Amino acid sequence: SSFEKYAQMVNEEANKGYRVLCLASTKQDLIKGKLSRPPKPIAFILIEDQIRPEASETIRYFRESGVEVKVISGDNPVTVSEVAKRVGIASAENYISLDGLTDDEVYDAALKYTVFGRVSPAQKKLLVMTLKQIGKTVAMTGDGVNDAPALKTANIGIAMGSGTEVAKEAGDIVILDDNFLSIKKAILYGRTIYNSICKFIVFQLTINLSAVAINLIAPFVGIDSPLTITQILWINLVMDTLAAIAFGGEPALEKYLEEKLV
Secondary structure (H helix, E strand, O other): OHHHHHHHHHHHHHOOOOEEEEEEEOOOOEEOOEEOOOOEEEEEEEEOOOOOHHHHHHHHHHHHOOOOOOEEOOOOHHHHHHHHHHOOOOOOOOEEEOOOOOHHHHHHHHHHOOEEEOOOHHHHHHHHHHHHHOOOOOEEEEOOHHHHHHHHHOOEEEEEOOOOHHHHHHOOEEEOOOOOHHHHHHHHHHHHHHHHHHHHHHHHHHHHHHHHHHHHHHHHHOOOOOOOHHHHHHHHHHHHHHHHHHHHOOOOOHHHHHOOOO
């Protein structure tokens, strides 16, 4: 039939990574809200999203770090799958359309598929909830009003700087330059802060345990008060200020990115 012919044409272009819009015309009037005869297609409009070079680099880093990337979109799953292949997402051919699926079917799909097309806002939220229920830490990116429920539900909501105010309010992090590579940078600086905190704690424990050990051992060798309360307070005052400032200024090291994400 003509419908199947046009559907095949749409799929052929979708396989190339294009979004396809169809323009059609009809001279038939509406009868009870429906056309008495299908409209006749007159043109296809192909829309292609440009992929930034840094996207592949970021995906490669995520893959090496054990991060599982899933693509969720309202577009044709065939188109989304092709774009996912171009940026190097593993199992990009493992795609599904969520159009018309029940909640139980969406739950099962979340565990099996990598690319999701024709996804409604409610289904985006359900996908995030499903992944959280199985013990995943979920970071969700989005820019539109329809992404807000999922951004709010995720462990970490990442909104785009050019996105809607609703998405920014729902998200925990806003990427001002709309660059996927900025997520990698955020992880780098987050890990730097974490490592600085760990270093400071080790430093604090070393000094405090030393002070406690001195006060415990000293009476056995005939010294009653090796460190006075004022001296201990002074040591802590110096440590908690100067040392904290020093560790707070630690540079972001690339080696932190080599640590496996848990």
